[in-house]
Amino acid sequence: MPKTSTYVSEKAPEPVGAYPHARRVGNLLFLSGVGPRKRGSKDIPGVTLDDNKNIVAYDIETQCHSVFQNVKNILESSGAGWEDLVDVTVYLTNMKDDFPAYNKLWADYFATNPPCRTTIEVTALPTPIAIELKCIAVMKD
Numbered sequence: 001m002p003k004t005s006t007y008v009s010e011k012a013p014e015p016v017g018a019y020p021h022a023r024r025v026g027n028l029l030f031l032s033g034v035g036p037r038k039r040g041s042k043d044i045p046g047v048t049l050d051d052n053k054n055i056v057a058y059d060i061e062t063q064c065h066s067v068f069q070n071v072k073n074i075l076e077s078s079g080a081g082w083e084d085l086v087d088v089t090v091y092l093t094n095m096k097d098d099f100p101a102y103n104k105l106w107a108d109y110f111a112t113n114p115p116c117r118t119t120i121e122v123t124a125l126p127t128p129i130a131i132e133l134k135c136i137a138v139m140k141d
Helices: 060-077 095-109
Strands: 004-007 022-025 028-031 047-049 055-058 085-092 116-121 131-138
Touching (some): 028 060, 055 060, 060 131, 085 095, 095 116
Antiparallel strands (some): 022 028, 047 055
16 A cells, blocks of 8 residues: 655645645645635635625635635645646636636646646535635655
8 A cells, every 4th residue: 555644734724624635645646625715714815705604796816816826835835836736626616607717817827737627617615615626746756
């Protein structure tokens, strides 16, 4: 059985459940679902909530920048880098409205050697966010 390790980033938002940010198995690094929240806060960049914690408005571009930064932070804390991503599953809560902006930013962030990608529309995510990424990276050593 390959050696395994778990990682928790001091820069990424705290997980909303009982799971690590990432787990290495052999030379593969699997990231748990990553959203746009900021560490140490329940606030979500680009999201406006009402008193009942329902989404009133959101900015998908702001959320994309934040979630990409969170993924980078987890990768770096685990000994990997952005360029090591090989497969990303993206969950959007509004494919019709959000895909064009997200797809443009994806092309900017992955200008060279992009990972494989699957984008899926879901009706909701565990917190009031519009995007979440599930990633796999290959470790250098």
